[in-house]
Every structure is written in C-alpha cells, then in structure tokens.
Amino acid sequence: MSFINYSAREINCKIVYYGPGLGGKTTNLQYIYKKTSPDAKGKMISLATETERTLFFDFLPLALGMIRGFKTRFHLYTVPGQVFYDASRKLILKGVDGVVFVADSQVERMEANIESLENLRTNLTEQGYNLDAISFCIQYNKRDLPNVVPVEEMNRVLNPKNVPWFEGVAKDGRGVFDTLKEVAKQVLMELKKAGR
C-alpha cells in the first residue's frame, strides 16, 4: 500500500524481506545500508534480542531518487524468521507493496524454507493479498557454502511459478542489489498499472 503525497511530491513504498530464521534477511539490509550513500539512507533500526536475532523487525528507509518529479522512497523491513514470532510477522506484512523471500540454500534448511514460504502465503492471504499477484522475488542466499542445494532443485521446490530469482551471498553483497532492484521495479510497475 504505497503512500503518494502530491503536496510534498513524494512516493513511499514498503518492501518486506521474508524467510526462515538465520537465512540472511537482516544481512541483506545491513549490506544495503553499508553501500548506500549517507544522504540516501536514514538510520537502520534493528529490534533484536541480545544475541542479535530479530525480535520484531529491522527497518531501513531508502531515498532512491526522483521519478517524474517525485521523490521515491522505499521502506525496507525484515520479519523475525523464527517460527514462534508469527504474530509479529503478520503485523509487518500490513500494507506491504513488495516481498523478497530470502531462502537459505543449505540442504538442512530446505524444510525451513518450505515452511516459511507456506507461512508467507498464509499470512498474506490473511491480510487480503495473494502471493501470486503481489510484487515478489526470491533470493537463494548462502551460495558460497559447501552444502548447498542446486539452484534447479530450489526452483523446482520453492519457485513453481518461476518468479524472478537471484543467487546470493548476502554477507559479501552478491545478489543483494539485484534482488532489491527487481522487487522495486515490480512495485513501481504496479504503480504504473494503477495510474493508468
């Protein structure tokens, strides 16, 4: 649910990074934060536990620049990945414009990926959205690890609709901006459709 302010000539969109616990959602945001020039970003807020597990959400406001005379801002959020934080995840999905699913490529996390993706679908439906209709892309993270599932297999299991996907190593930045760009593009194209 974007916010268009004709008075301030601004447009704000909300993007949520979803996925299983310890999959690299926060790391994606941290990398974006690190690599963005100071005048384009706000403070990154992390509501995390003492052991740096996300408790409620991470938040990073990004000002990307002008489109047709409008300041374009993206608010990036992550959800807490751990299963028992489901109530919080639902809240963060409210008013979302685009979703990035950060999957953990390690063999032993495939089940967690599947569970989290199903959870995303359910929670979106509860908010009145449809995962197949919303702006959405997938990042297969941690491709640098030795025990990863082949991309073809991950696509077969997690991406039957063949939405745009990227291989990632979020800690080094691989795939991070490609993923963000893809979801941002989809969100803006959605606005274009709505404006017609």
Added chain:
Amino acid sequence: MAGSDLVMYEEEFKQIDEELSKLHEQANAKLTFLVDKNGQLITTVGETENLDTTSLASLTAGNIAATGGMAKLIGEKEFSILFHEGERDNIHISIISQRVILVVIFDQRSSLGLVRLRVKKSAEALSNIFNRILLKVEKEKGVKGEAKSPFAEITEEDIDKLFS
C-alpha cells in the same frame, strides 16, 4: 490488493497541517505528527531537529500494530490510545479513523489531561479530512482514461536510473 493506497492532495494536506498546528499550539506540545498505519510519516509540526522522524514514524506504527495484536488476543477491537511516560518527555499516541496515528510528544510544560482533551477535539476534525480524502481517491479511481497519476508513464529506464 488489501485496502487502498493512501494518497495525499495539496488541499487536504494544508487542512491537516493547519489542524495539526492548532493542536500543537493548544496542547503546548514539543512535537506533533501524523503517521499512516503502515509507518509512513504524513506530516510533522514542532521541534524536529536532531530527531529521526522517519524511524520514529515506523516504530510508532510497529507499536500500534503490536498493541493492536494484543487487543485482538484479549477480544478488544483496538487500543485507541497509548501513553508512554518518560523522565522528561512523554508520548501520547492515538488512532484516528482506524487508519492514521496521531502522536503528541510533550514535556512538563504541558500535561496528560490537556493533551488528551486537545487530541480529542482535533481527532474529529482530522477524521473528517481523512474521510474526504478517501472519497476523493475513490472518485478519481472512477474517472477512467483521465489518468492523473504521474506514474502512469514510468519507463524501465526511469527505474534503472534510480539504481545507477
């Protein structure tokens, strides 16, 4: 898509700003601002220097969302007013029209009673303005073919430029 996009027009924005300024003055507040329930800051009045208002807005929305979740669990529709008391500054948060959040930050120059009273008065006026905006958005949606949205003409090139 759930709900409709929030759109703010020049005319209503002015009215909101005026009403908020009035409240700010009458409540003797330090900072008064309005946030969309999704965490998008709509407008602020008061002392914003050295204050990260974007983060404040997002956390306010998170706060309202969390207490709203708690309300549902105990069978309430929502908690329409939240109050946080600090050593110097206090925050009064209230929901308007179930859609926007009004936040008043104040110190010892004001009081909770005064803030509550003034918020209550302004809430009605603000609520009316937001209802008018919703009607306007619906009306504009109905006018097919005369697209006013600046985004109707976005090209992939425009988007690529954002990331270059």
